[in-house]
Amino acid sequence: xxxNDALAARFEEHRPHLKAVAxxxxxxxxESEDAVQESWIRLSRSDAGEIANLGGWLTxxxxxxxxxxxxxxxxxxxxxxxxxxxxxxxxPVVSWGEIVDPEQEVLLADSVGLALLVVLETLAPxxxxxxxxxxxxxxxxxxxxxxxxxxxxxTRQLASRARRxxxxxxxxxxxxxxxxxxxxxxxxxxARGGDFDALLELLDPDVVLRADTGELxxxxxxLVRGAAVVAGxxxxxxxxxxxxxxxxxxxxxxxxxxxxxxxxxxxxxxxTNGKIVEVNILVDADRVRGxxxxxxxx
Numbered sequence: 573x574x575x576n577d578a579l580a581a582r583f584e585e586h587r588p589h590l591k592a593v594a595x596x597x598x599x600x601x602x603e604s605e606d607a608v609q610e611s612w613i614r615l616s617r618s619d620a621g622e623i624a625n626l627g628g629w630l631t632x633x634x635x636x637x638x639x640x641x642x643x644x645x646x647x648x649x650x651x652x653x654x655x656x657x658x659x660x661x662x663x664p665v666v667s668w669g670e671i672v673d674p675e676q677e678v679l680l681a682d683s684v685g686l687a688l689l690v691v692l693e694t695l696a697p698x699x700x701x702x703x704x705x706x707x708x709x710x711x712x713x714x715x716x717x718x719x720x721x722x723x724x725x726x727t728r729q730l731a732s733r734a735r736r737x738x739x740x741x742x743x744x745x746x747x748x749x750x751x752x753x754x755x756x757x758x759x760x761x762x763a764r765g766g767d768f769d770a771l772l773e774l775l776d777p778d779v780v781l782r783a784d785t786g787e788l789x790x791x792x793x794x795l796v797r798g799a800a801v802v803a804g805x806x807x808x809x810x811x812x813x814x815x816x817x818x819x820x821x822x823x824x825x826x827x828x829x830x831x832x833x834x835x836x837x838x839x840x841x842x843x844t845n846g847k848i849v850e851v852n853i854l855v856d857a858d859r860v861r862g863x864x865x866x867x868x869x870x
Contacts, residue, residue, distance in 0.1 A: 599662030786856030
């Protein structure tokens, strides 16, 4: 094995971790893969023999790449977001069956549901970087500071502000898969049957529904709030919905639309204290195809 092959093999050992960092930073599977690939290009052009801690070096490099991508994304979206009540549904991670495969398990460690990723989307890029690298991956502030061009103390403040936002906004989900499946199944049955009262019983009064149908500019998604409105939307959606199947979506019980085995939609539910508090729906055909999901087989 030559030096390049050896370096590539060492890089591959770190790839799942790097993709997990990028996914938390970007909420996009495709962009995460791009960021990880860019980190390999930078490593291959560097003097790898001078890098004492390859994992730490790669983590900070991926963080820097993601920070630049977030800043570009923010400038592209901020006007649209400022002028509307729209939001963005992050890319879901979908698994068939009831077991998450090892690579996805690394990707989803710390229960990274879409609700948390949506809250992370509201942070300034530097805040998101400080929070993700420090709170989720234990990177010291003196290593994060140079990336965001701040002192360690100022970087600590960035992470602290982000932490308060996350703790105040991201719901804490129930973790019982059997109970999740029961509630999601009841929701689907009530929606298909047009049972408005049953839907209201299952939904938190302040439930939030986000849906990316691909119809809005800048990758934005429609946002509606309140049990009555969400129940009405669910009833309307179910009338034209394709056949569905249960799947794990970001490690929790979710639903995929699978006409003829092809995945055309993904629904993720956040359930807290036995009530549905968030529903995230991805129907944008291009984005669903971009998830690279294999055909569904019962």
